[in-house]
Amino acid sequence: MVIVKLENVGLRYGVGAEVLRDVSLSLEEGAFHFLTGPSGAGKSSLLKLMYLAQRPTRGLISLFGHDIATTKRVKLPALRREVGVVFQEFRLLDHLSTFDNVALPMRVANVREKDIKKHVTELLAWVGLKEHMAARPSTLSGGQQQRVALARAVITRPRLLLADEPTGNVDDKLAVRLLHLLEELNKLGTTIVMATHNEGLVRQFGHPRICIDDGRVEQMGPLRPARGGAIKVEGKIS
Amino acid sequence: MSMFSLRHHSDLPLNKDPGTRFLPWLIAFMVYLAALSVVATSIMQSLSTRWERGVSDTLTVQIPAAASVNKDQSQIAGALKILRAHPAVVMAEPISRSHVLKLLEPWLGSGETLGDLPLPHLIDVSLRRSVEFKAQAVSDEINKIAPGATIDDHRIWLDRLVRMSHTLQWGAYIVLGLICLASIGTVFFVTRTGLAIHQDVIEVLHLIGAQDSYIARQFGEHSLHLGLKGGFLGLAAAGPTFGIFAYLYRQVDSSLLPQIDITPVQWAVVMTLPILSAFMGYVTARSAVMRTLARMM
Numbered sequence: 001m002v003i004v005k006l007e008n009v010g011l012r013y014g015v016g017a018e019v020l021r022d023v024s025l026s027l028e029e030g031a032f033h034f035l036t037g038p039s040g041a042g043k044s045s046l047l048k049l050m051y052l053a054q055r056p057t058r059g060l061i062s063l064f065g066h067d068i069a070t071t072k073r074v075k076l077p078a079l080r081r082e083v084g085v086v087f088q089e090f091r092l093l094d095h096l097s098t099f100d101n102v103a104l105p106m107r108v109a110n111v112r113e114k115d116i117k118k119h120v121t122e123l124l125a126w127v128g129l130k131e132h133m134a135a136r137p138s139t140l141s142g143g144q145q146q147r148v149a150l151a152r153a154v155i156t157r158p159r160l161l162l163a164d165e166p167t168g169n170v171d172d173k174l175a176v177r178l179l180h181l182l183e184e185l186n187k188l189g190t191t192i193v194m195a196t197h198n199e200g201l202v203r204q205f206g207h208p209r210i211c212i213d214d215g216r217v218e219q220m221g222p223l224r225p226a227r228g229g230a231i232k233v234e235g236k237i238s
Numbered sequence: 239m240s241m242f243s244l245r246h247h248s249d250l251p252l253n254k255d256p257g258t259r260f261l262p263w264l265i266a267f268m269v270y271l272a273a274l275s276v277v278a279t280s281i282m283q284s285l286s287t288r289w290e291r292g293v294s295d296t297l298t299v300q301i302p303a304a305a306s307v308n309k310d311q312s313q314i315a316g317a318l319k320i321l322r323a324h325p326a327v328v329m330a331e332p333i334s335r336s337h338v339l340k341l342l343e344p345w346l347g348s349g350e351t352l353g354d355l356p357l358p359h360l361i362d363v364s365l366r367r368s369v370e371f372k373a374q375a376v377s378d379e380i381n382k383i384a385p386g387a388t389i390d391d392h393r394i395w396l397d398r399l400v401r402m403s404h405t406l407q408w409g410a411y412i413v414l415g416l417i418c419l420a421s422i423g424t425v426f427f428v429t430r431t432g433l434a435i436h437q438d439v440i441e442v443l444h445l446i447g448a449q450d451s452y453i454a455r456q457f458g459e460h461s462l463h464l465g466l467k468g469g470f471l472g473l474a475a476a477g478p479t480f481g482i483f484a485y486l487y488r489q490v491d492s493s494l495l496p497q498i499d500i501t502p503v504q505w506a507v508v509m510t511l512p513i514l515s516a517f518m519g520y521v522t523a524r525s526a527v528m529r530t531l532a533r534m535m
Binding site: 051052053054055073074076077078079080081085087091093095096100104105107108109152156 | 249251254438439441442443444445446447448449452532535
């Protein structure tokens with residue numbers, strides 16, 4: 001089943017040049033893709049379109065079978081709850097504890113506090129942060145913050161997980177550990193798109209790639225045989 | 239002000255905003271002014287009701303002193319006959335010369351020479367409101383037997399007082415309206431500032447699937463909390479002010495300032511001002527946030 005579909009999508013900010021041009025791709029449920037490309041190529045912009053932070057200037061985007069252009073605004077939050085996001089700078093809320101940061105998506109979804117406590121405690125134990133539940137994010141190391149961000153992104157068991165260079169600020173060892181966590185989630189059925197500059201990780205884990213350069217999808221396929229789902233890229237212009 | 243603290247869950251650190259510090263004080267001041275305006279309006283209403291009652295109740299007939307005592311007596315008797323025969327007149331009684339002199343004492347003193355003054359004769363008249371009394375027609379009739387007699391219709395100047403009190407009442411309503419507008423504007427701009435300060439947090443909440451109402455409710459509850467704090471503080475400050483005004487009012491000895499009755503309903507309005515202001519803050523903050531968030535995708 002295709003859960004994300006982009007057709008001839010273009011994006012520009014204000015009156016500037018297009019940062020994404022004629023992007024057409026579709027992601028199958030359960031796939032794992034790396035999103036690669038040089039800085040400024042449009043990786044973050046593509047992810048923003050997928051996590052519904054931005055409307056495209058042109059083209060069509062479909063998420064879980066819903067055409068975003070025709071979906072009522074009031075229904076978008078429900079779609080967003082199906083998408084977990086690990087932001088580039090993690091974007092943890094520093095006035096809240098680790099527990100409350102991870103609990104946030106559940107509170108937003110009006111889950112009972114009793115269930116929130118149970119699930120958040122379990123998940124923080126899974127990412128190895130059970131001892132830091134009361135800590136503020138600013139007191140945690142980069143790796144710990146990264147895991148809090150990941151826990152927050154997956155606490156509601158999203159169907160799609162988007163990670164925007166989550167390994168950018170951590171060492172290789174932590175980066176590999178994060179990839180293992182993501183693979184575990186992928187095995188549980190979560191579709192994953194992870195933007196990264198780290199070619200070593202891309203080679204090591206060998207998932208298919210969406211390569212963007214200058215706002216265009218340039219190539220596809222893994223550096224090694226793919227282990228994730230299929231990706232179709234259409235309208236490729238190099 | 240911790241006694242008014244209200245526990246509420248918030249994902250936004252609104253308690254640390256600069257507006258949080260001054261908004262309760264500002265609302266306290268607004269509620270204080272609003273309480274004074276409501277009480278002033280109530281007083282004006284009470285006074286104008288009493289004056290309106292007075293307007294249609296009494297008048298005075300003035301008969302110039304005649305050349306002889308006998309003529310004076312016949313003119314007064316004639317006027318009384320005409321007045322007492324009128325269906326609108328409940329009571330018509332001549333005011334004694336000694337009482338007239340007493341009324342003039344503050345201006346003319348109490349010397350013996352006053353007794354020689356040709357003072358006019360006065361007749362105090364009470365009317366029933368249900369029957370029309372045409373002052374001019376009655377005056378013309380009395381003038382036939384007592385030339386130069388005039389009717390001092392209290393209604394003319396009392397009517398002016400009533401109109402003045404109505405104007406003041408409307409002035410108080412306008413002040414109350416302006417206080418409301420100023421409060422709404424303040425809460426609106428404090429909320430907008432909060433939105434700007436917490437833009438990052440709001441964006442994160444938005445992107446993890448928070449409905450606009452979820453975010454707006456937090457701003458609304460924060461304003462409600464501050465509104466209650468400030469409102470009760472303002473009401474507490476208004477209490478002693480009412481006491482001082484009541485004391486000063488009692489010191490004024492004038493028949494123009496009758497006893498003021500503020501009804502339980504009017505007191506209830508004053509007592510609910512903190513709740514009204516807090517609710518207004520909630521609605522204003524919530525709608526300001528909803529409007530701003532509606533611009534996001």
